[in-house]
Structures are given as C-alpha cells and as structure tokens.
Amino acid sequence: MAVNAEATYEYVxxxxxxxxxxxxxxxxxxxxxxxxxxxxxxxxxxxxRPALSKKLWTDSEYSPADNDLGxxxxxxxxxxxxxxxxxxxxxxxxxxxxxxxxxxxxxxxxATGGHPKTLDLVAGERVVYFRTADDYRRLxxxxxxxxxxxxxxxxxxxxxxxxxxxxxxxxxxxxFPDEHLGASTFPTAVDALFEAAFRDHGVTLAPGRRLTSGSxxxxxxxxxxxxxxxxxxxxxxxxxxxxxxxGLASDAGLTVDDGIVVDEHLxxxxxxxxxxxxxxxxxxxxxGRRRVEHVDNAREQGAxxxxxxxxxxxxxxxxxxxxxxxxxxxxxxxGRVDASLETVEDWxxxxxxxxxxxxxxxxxxxxxxxxxDATDKARKVLADASALTKDDLVGTI
Numbered sequence: 001m002a003v004n005a006e007a008t009y010e011y012v013x014x015x016x017x018x019x020x021x022x023x024x025x026x027x028x029x030x031x032x033x034x035x036x037x038x039x040x041x042x043x044x045x046x047x048x049r050p051a052l053s054k055k056l057w058t059d060s061e062y063s064p065a066d067n068d069l070g071x072x073x074x075x076x077x078x079x080x081x082x083x084x085x086x087x088x089x090x091x092x093x094x095x096x097x098x099x100x101x102x103x104x105x106x107x108x109x110x111a112t113g114g115h116p117k118t119l120d121l122v123a124g125e126r127v128v129y130f131r132t133a134d135d136y137r138r139l140x141x142x143x144x145x146x147x148x149x150x151x152x153x154x155x156x157x158x159x160x161x162x163x164x165x166x167x168x169x170x171x172x173x174x175x176f177p178d179e180h181l182g183a184s185t186f187p188t189a190v191d192a193l194f195e196a197a198f199r200d201h202g203v204t205l206a207p208g209r210r211l212t213s214g215s216x217x218x219x220x221x222x223x224x225x226x227x228x229x230x231x232x233x234x235x236x237x238x239x240x241x242x243x244x245x246x247g248l249a250s251d252a253g254l255t256v257d258d259g260i261v262v263d264e265h266l267x268x269x270x271x272x273x274x275x276x277x278x279x280x281x282x283x284x285x286x287x288g289r290r291r292v293e294h295v296d297n298a299r300e301q302g303a304x305x306x307x308x309x310x311x312x313x314x315x316x317x318x319x320x321x322x323x324x325x326x327x328x329x330x331x332x333x334x335g336r337v338d339a340s341l342e343t344v345e346d347w348x349x350x351x352x353x354x355x356x357x358x359x360x361x362x363x364x365x366x367x368x369x370x371x372x373d374a375t376d377k378a379r380k381v382l383a384d385a386s387a388l389t390k391d392d393l394v395g396t397i
Contacts, residue, residue: 177208335382346397
C-alpha cells in the first residue's frame, strides 16, 4: 500500500533520548529543511538523563524545566510522545506505530536505548524502576521529610541514587550483592574511600544481599532479602542497569549481537538504517567492538550519526568517557573499569588517584578518581597500550 507523501519524512528517529536529540541537531548541521520525525515512548520530550540522579538533586537552582533539551525548538523536529514503533517494513521503507500509523522514511535511525532490569516486584507509586524523568518525579515524591527509601543495586545508578537521596533529607538503605559497595569496580583502597563516603552520610549498607520478594501497600513497601531478613520503608527504587531494546531491529532482520551491530559509519546491515546510543554495538577505534551506555557516547555518537544521515561520509572515531558524582567524590573513566582485572594505582594525594586496569598486562581502562581534565591523556594511554609496560604507567597521567 502506498504511503501518503505527507506521512513520509526524510529522517525518522526511533527513540526520544539524548541520542535522538543529538542526532536531530547533527542532521541540522548539514540539512536545514529535511523533515525529521522522532517517535518516543517517553512521556517527556528529550531531556538530559544524567541530571536525574545528579544535578536535579544537588543544585537548588537547576529545575526540570532547565533539563529539557529543547529539541523541537532547535531542530523543528516533530516529536510523537507515548508512541512506539512496532514494526519496520524494510522493503517499503516504512514503520508502523502503536497508534496504527504507517510512516515512510528516507533514512531511519534506531536509538531505542533500553529499559530497566526488573525484579519480582510490581512497579507503582512506591516502587520505582529508575530510568526516566517520570521516574525521577515519582522518586522525588517518595523522598525528603525523613522518609525511608531502599535502593536496590550498588552499581553506577544505585550508588548515585543513594547519594542523591541521602543529600535530600531521606533515610537510605542500599542493598547490593558485593561484600563492599563499589567492590566490583574499584580496587580495595579506592573502594574504602567510596564506601566510607556513604557511611559518613548516614546511609545504611546491606552488603552481600539481594532482594528476593516484596510488596507495597498504603503504608509503604515490605521487602524480603535473600537471607530472610526484611525491610520496611516508604518506598524502594531499583537501579540494576538496563536491558537494551533490540527487539524491533531483530524482528526486522537486522544483525543483533549484544546490541544492534553497526559499522564505523554507524550503519546497520540495511543501507537505509542506522543505530546509535545505548543500543549500538560499534567498533571503537581504540578498544574494539563495544556497546556504551553513557552520556558522552549518546551525545557524540548521536551528533555523528545525524551528520551521516544527512550525507556526511565521516566515521565515528570517538572513544567515550563516563563520569559519576557521589557526595563530594567524583571520578571519570575511559575503557573497562573492572576490579577483577589487574590494577596499577598512581596516587596523587590522600584522595586522588589514577588507576590503570590491565588485561593480560595490557591497559584496557583508566579510572581518574578526583583527577580532572585528563580523559584525553587516558585515551592516549589506551591507544598506546600495546607499547606500555606496568612500569611505564605510574606518572603517565
């Protein structure tokens, strides 16, 4: 069936996160007038995701309105919220939406991201699986005034949420499977600093524990851990990472392997379809094929793919970093940061250190703990990794 020309767009972007915003702006760098459609299952137009667990909790002058990226105003993209793409017809170059619309595309970008990993606990007013601005609003309603919130998960997002809540008049218990908070990421000496910051701010730690079941009612949440102990609180927020949304791509016959597989130009196995952001498995020029779920990648990859969609011949050559802030501590990292790897520590003082992570004696990751403006140096270390020995690393940054 033919698609009405009015329902055809030069560019269709599936997903409404930071990658979509960056892509729309990237398109506009090269194409001032091509029609852009963003199809998003979110209830909000694109916004800055890191602020949901950082700045919105710690900067009283920064509001949710400030966090809006202004995508439609900047790019004149049409944004359809509360809408999903349910099917792609690659031959007809159309997508079908949950509203029953058939939309034609010239070039299609899949920036579908992911959804939170869940437990056997139904989401609701008091149970938040944290991912979106709407989740932030619900968690805000559960916090403050001395209320008690349980955080499940001690990784990147769980630790940030525990820090955010504790700095906003909320009693916090954090449940995590490691023996120490941060033990899967940081070497022992750094991990001790990390965990101490939470204890010093009154956070109750429940190490070596997992949530096995729970319920919620008008009085609060009632949780059972794997050792049989129980926790009662005003609410619970789960931050266990995401599962990437590759179903649409897989159903369309695109190559999927821990994400949607793309080449150095972020192109999929279909010449009219690209993928970027959390969902894309791409060839990093330094670290090899990988998938990255952090904001630097969303911004840089999104902008690059936008320009490519609009005709640029460039490739994605950026090796992204990521960062975290908890209480008065902060770090940046490039590459694999995994405590199971061999590490070399280069201390710059009592609370600042560069940690090099090695696999088979070769540097594969760099942690910059309270060390700033050094991510380019970290990238150079990884680019030169095969020529470096352990003895070369101390003092390199």
